[in-house]
Amino acid sequence: MALRAHPPWGGPTPGVVMSLALKLVLSPLLIAQAMSTRRRAPALPEAAGPREGQLGSGAGALRVLIAGDSSAAGVGVATQDHAFAGHFTRTLHRRSGRALRWRLRAKSGLTTRELHELLRADAPPAADIAVVLTGVNDVIDMVPPQRAVQHRAALADWLIGEGRARYVLFAPLPPMNQFPLLPQPLRHVMGDDARRHDDAMARWAATRHNVFHTPIAIQLAPGAMADDGFHPGEPVYRTCGEQLARFVAEKILTLET
Numbered sequence: 001m002a003l004r005a006h007p008p009w010g011g012p013t014p015g016v017v018m019s020l021a022l023k024l025v026l027s028p029l030l031i032a033q034a035m036s037t038r039r040r041a042p043a044l045p046e047a048a049g050p051r052e053g054q055l056g057s058g059a060g061a062l063r064v065l066i067a068g069d070s071s072a073a074g075v076g077v078a079t080q081d082h083a084f085a086g087h088f089t090r091t092l093h094r095r096s097g098r099a100l101r102w103r104l105r106a107k108s109g110l111t112t113r114e115l116h117e118l119l120r121a122d123a124p125p126a127a128d129i130a131v132v133l134t135g136v137n138d139v140i141d142m143v144p145p146q147r148a149v150q151h152r153a154a155l156a157d158w159l160i161g162e163g164r165a166r167y168v169l170f171a172p173l174p175p176m177n178q179f180p181l182l183p184q185p186l187r188h189v190m191g192d193d194a195r196r197h198d199d200a201m202a203r204w205a206a207t208r209h210n211v212f213h214t215p216i217a218i219q220l221a222p223g224a225m226a227d228d229g230f231h232p233g234e235p236v237y238r239t240c241g242e243q244l245a246r247f248v249a250e251k252i253l254t255l256e257t
Helices: 014-040 084-096 112-121 136-140 145-161 186-205 234-256
Strands: 052-055 062-068 100-106 127-133 165-170 211-213
Touching (some): 062 112, 127 145, 145 165, 145 186
Parallel strands (some): 062 127
């Protein structure tokens, strides 16, 4: 299903215009802060461990694809058991009462468009539900919210149209204004951009019957983030995995009953 001719995000609001003006004024400082942040950020590995598995046994196993960037790959924790995939699959298995077969396709640094290219290059087996974690790199690369939504639409349409997923759930963007690694005013500007991306994604997903977005209430308290101050720590992965699993069990799977 293509995007409508008149997209649900509408034209630029006064807040967006003000933010663009602020970025223009601060652009030399923001560029310098971004380059400095990249240089001093430690390079953390993706979580170790299997990237596919099964929980439970019996007929009617629920097939799950988890795909995305470093947040899907588990950067910030040691193993997939402590990453998003581990918390999400265990919670969904418990709440659905069904056997579950899961597969993870993720790589650090991917934008939504690049994730789409990765999946097209090596198409995953058919799944009932695809959970997609992207967006932070769209913000970092200054992809406009409207363009990011178009990239998500293309990815969702490909997953569903090619029979790779029946339903697609996009995880919300994190509160980047709370990332300890980012200095001010870069942190404030990226936080505003992330909110606009997330709002545009939520409005678009609300127009689809087989694509979903749900907010997650989370505060990035000290100790919740990884050592680099940018990636999630185990508490964040647990909260996100459990909340998205509950949404799937209570909202998406009930569509089949």
